[in-house]
Amino acid sequence: MFSSASNIEELLRGFRIEGAMLRYNDFVPRLYNYCRSLGFEPGKMLPSRAFCSDESQGFPSILISKHFGTFPFNHGRGGAIVATQRHGPFAEHGQDLVIIQASHVGYDPESGRFGTYRRIHAENAEHTSSCGKLAVVIRRYEQEYAFAQNNVVLERCEGALCVCIDNGLLRGNRTEGLFLNLPRLVERDADGEFTPRHAYSTSKSFPASASLRRQLMEFQLEEGQRIPIGTRLTPKMFFFRRDLDETPEGRDHQELGLVSAMPWVITAPHPLLTAAQINTQVEFDRAFRTAAQAPGFRGKRLLHISGLNIDISPQPGEAFPMTHFVPWAAYVQDRDGRQTILEQPDLLRVLEQQSPENPDEMDLESAIRAMSETAMVRVGLDASR
Numbered sequence: 001m002f003s004s005a006s007n008i009e010e011l012l013r014g015f016r017i018e019g020a021m022l023r024y025n026d027f028v029p030r031l032y033n034y035c036r037s038l039g040f041e042p043g044k045m046l047p048s049r050a051f052c053s054d055e056s057q058g059f060p061s062i063l064i065s066k067h068f069g070t071f072p073f074n075h076g077r078g079g080a081i082v083a084t085q086r087h088g089p090f091a092e093h094g095q096d097l098v099i100i101q102a103s104h105v106g107y108d109p110e111s112g113r114f115g116t117y118r119r120i121h122a123e124n125a126e127h128t129s130s131c132g133k134l135a136v137v138i139r140r141y142e143q144e145y146a147f148a149q150n151n152v153v154l155e156r157c158e159g160a161l162c163v164c165i166d167n168g169l170l171r172g173n174r175t176e177g178l179f180l181n182l183p184r185l186v187e188r189d190a191d192g193e194f195t196p197r198h199a200y201s202t203s204k205s206f207p208a209s210a211s212l213r214r215q216l217m218e219f220q221l222e223e224g225q226r227i228p229i230g231t232r233l234t235p236k237m238f239f240f241r242r243d244l245d246e247t248p249e250g251r252d253h254q255e256l257g258l259v260s261a262m263p264w265v266i267t268a269p270h271p272l273l274t275a276a277q278i279n280t281q282v283e284f285d286r287a288f289r290t291a292a293q294a295p296g297f298r299g300k301r302l303l304h305i306s307g308l309n310i311d312i313s314p315q316p317g318e319a320f321p322m323t324h325f326v327p328w329a330a331y332v333q334d335r336d337g338r339q340t341i342l343e344q345p346d347l348l349r350v351l352e353q354q355s356p357e358n359p360d361e362m363d364l365e366s367a368i369r370a371m372s373e374t375a376m377v378r379v380g381l382d383a384s385r
């Protein structure tokens, strides 16, 4: 999906977070009313959710149940990947279909940090990573980046700014790891080659490229002084390669979608927020195509909406997180097969136009009470009846 660094930067810039959040209590009735405005029939709508398996995602599911009058079909796998092979059974279970797909990220209002969530049911109510699945995926990349930050060193030799690079990072025959984008860092010689000025025992020093010299204009080094590049190693200066299982929805599906954007994820102010954002974008771009092609959805009304769930840790005394939804994009298909994509500003607009009141909202407590008061059905094992 990403072909260049500028594509990734543009996509990230295009996903507005601030000023684009809706509380779930407000989002779901508006979504229901939007479905009504598209002609979806009350009592015949079936929602599905492609959420992470994290228990923090339960509250949105409860609100979806309340407003749509049914528990949502499970359309997701860990890390909020859409299980597209479930399109068929999902289509059989409802007349008018709604897919709600969202990656999630925790938020701690006390520290203002993203990527962390208070587990109130843990022994000491400690904070852990959220999304934990994404945290595991990005950890290895963060370690490789930390190594490169310390082992690409700026030095002044014979009056010129040089970049001294660890030999491990220069080995081009690796299949995995962090690779430096050498033309951004190192000046080519007259033959267009990257020729070291000095070869040390475990590293090589090259004259810095004109663009790096320009970026570090203010940066004064004494002759012989050496400083690790640190945060000056910016996303366009490196990339990652990884041997991943490329099977769609296979073992490495999520990592595969993130790997080309990983330099931006791990250098972002909130890496797990950026990772969740990209996961949502990559998954929508992939999954809406499978929905548009799925034979089961032909002749049916379908709304596939994607976004980001921001889980605000419950405070003492609260049972649920205060989850916010940031819409990203939606795909709408009518019974005649007309297809529309709504980009984020359009999607926000149509949701804001809807009423936050839902006259069809279900009273879950009385529905559950009614079930307990209904006479018990005798479940028989006699196949001849």
Ligand SMILES: [Zn+2]
Pocket (backbone or CB within 6 Å): 052, 053, 054, 079, 104, 130, 131, 132, 133, 134
């Ligand atoms: Zn998760």
